[in-house]
Amino acid sequence: MPDLLPPCAPRLFQNPRADLDRAYGPSERAIVSRAAFEEARAEITAWPGYAPTPLRSLKGLAKAAGIDRLWYKDESHRFELGSFKALGGAYAVLRLLAREVSARAPGVPVAALDLVVGRYGTITRGITVTTATDGNHGRSVAWGAQVFGCSCVIYVPAKCSEGRQKAIEGYGARVVRVDGTYDDAVRRAAADAEANGWHVVSDTSYTGYMDIPRDVMQGYALMVEEAISQLPASERPTHVFVQGGVGALPAAVCGHLWETWGRQRPRLVVVEPHSADCLYRSAVNGRPTPAEGDLDTVMAGLACGEVSLLAWALLERGADDFMTIPDEAAVAAMRRLAEGNELDRPMVAGESGVAGLAAVLCAAGDEEARAALGLWPDARVLVFGTEGATDPAVYARIVGRPPESIPPHPCGPAPRVG
Structure with missing residues (x-):
């Protein structure tokens, strides 16, 4: 052989x-x-x-x-x-925003098209999603945030390539580079989200974060x-x-x-x-x-x-x-x-x-x-x-x-x- x-x-x-x-x-x-x-x-x-x-x-x-x-x-x-990754992060952003709109406007059905056309923009524009990424998941979350109408902050580890960072920024997200590994970026994203009232949209789960x-x-x-x-x-x-x-x-x-x-x-x-x-x-x-x-x-x-x-x-x-x-x-x-x-x-x-x-x-x-x-x-x-x-x-x-x-x-x- x-x-x-x-x-x-x-x-x-x-x-x-x-x-x-x-x-x-x-x-x-x-x-x-x-x-x-x-x-x-x-x-x-x-x-x-x-x-x-x-x-x-x-x-x-x-x-x-x-x-x-x-x-x-x-x-x-x-x-x-x-x-x-386009299948995961963006879908999770959509689900999160639909839940948030429903919670603030009970009884109102929320479809993806409603979010895309900005029907609930007064609500979604006040929401920020965040995550840590080595590149592809963050790009998906940033894309989902842009499409469905909310703000986005993405944390990347020190060794994330400049090309991947620019691709994320191309979807309107703010990128924060963390001096450490991916797991350090995960912890920083979670801490900043708690401090600022943001929503973590992560592909990893940990104690207290599963849905x-x-x-x-x-x-x-x-x-x-x-x-x-x-x-x-x-x-x-x-x-x-x-x-x-x-x-x-x-x-x-x-x-x-x-x-x-x-x-x-x-x-x-x-x-x-x-x-x-x-x-x-x-x-x-x-x-x-x-x-x-x-x-x-x-x-x-x-x-x-x-x-x-x-x-x-x-x-x-x-x-x-x-x-x-x-x-x-x-x-x-x-x-x-x-x-x-x-x-x-x-x-x-x-x-x-x-x-x-x-x-x-x-x-x-x-x-x-x-x-x-x-x-x-x-x-x-x-x-x-x-x-x-x-x-x-x-x-x-x-x-x-x-x-x-x-x-x-x-x-x-x-x-x-x-």
Whole structure:
């Protein structure tokens, strides 16, 4: 088998608490559920510019990896933000504003269009939303605030790129750079929100802050449902590899597949950078455990040190494996996609967006990891390409050429793939 990536020495932990037979019950549905998902789907699919993002069949990389299928959910064209995060933060802003308007004007129904046209502007203009971000979530919250008519302050860690900060500011948000990590920015945003009467719209949950992160995760579930509907009618994935972060995304994927397919759900592998491995450490210790160090990774959107408590409540028994990879694996995966091959057209994918794919290729090239994960010739793997070149300058520095130099891939809806 040809080398898929440079040797990447993945770390793999098989979750001893994973429970395939456990029913998706009331405690799980209190976090994410199909009932709440249907509300999110009805709302988001009515937004201008909505279209399902494509599901690509990477036949060349599947062949090189020695597996049957490799499906890549390409989020690089999600709305105007180029990231799956558009589904979460903006939806949570809408839900928050609708609740606030209803509380101040009881009995008045509030629709998204009412907020877009400024019908309740006298109320929403006095509301400020805030969050911490490494880039994409903050862009989604800022976009939602601009569209639905409220003010926005976004906190970014010291290492957030200038390009990502400017993209957030482009939606009218004020950006505050914090001298520290993403988790330091989370704490600063929460403290300033309390002091100023602002509303935190975060994708991570912590003691005393649970409701809004549920809305964020329900928005993410739309991406999962789209992928389910786009799979070939007679096929289901045997494995899903999904990037970690604070855990909100893998928990949304886990909960949606668990409730939808039950015991027939695919094996779920949660992927993180070696240097930002809070979910991996939590799995090893059997309880939420922070990562150590400065969280420095090229996968900037995954540079998170503390686990979302809601996410962990699902992943503790719903995730089968936890895996970490080096930065070099993500860089190599970006370049492989940009180059294309005889079967796969070139694609643009961001450094955090390729983490799941990089983990598949990394594991396929490691005999021990391949065997432990069951990546055999009949394996059918789904990964989520969660972002495009959300900072073109960073992309060009990593790949060696600007994203616009790569021939565009057809990006319309893809009902079925082969």
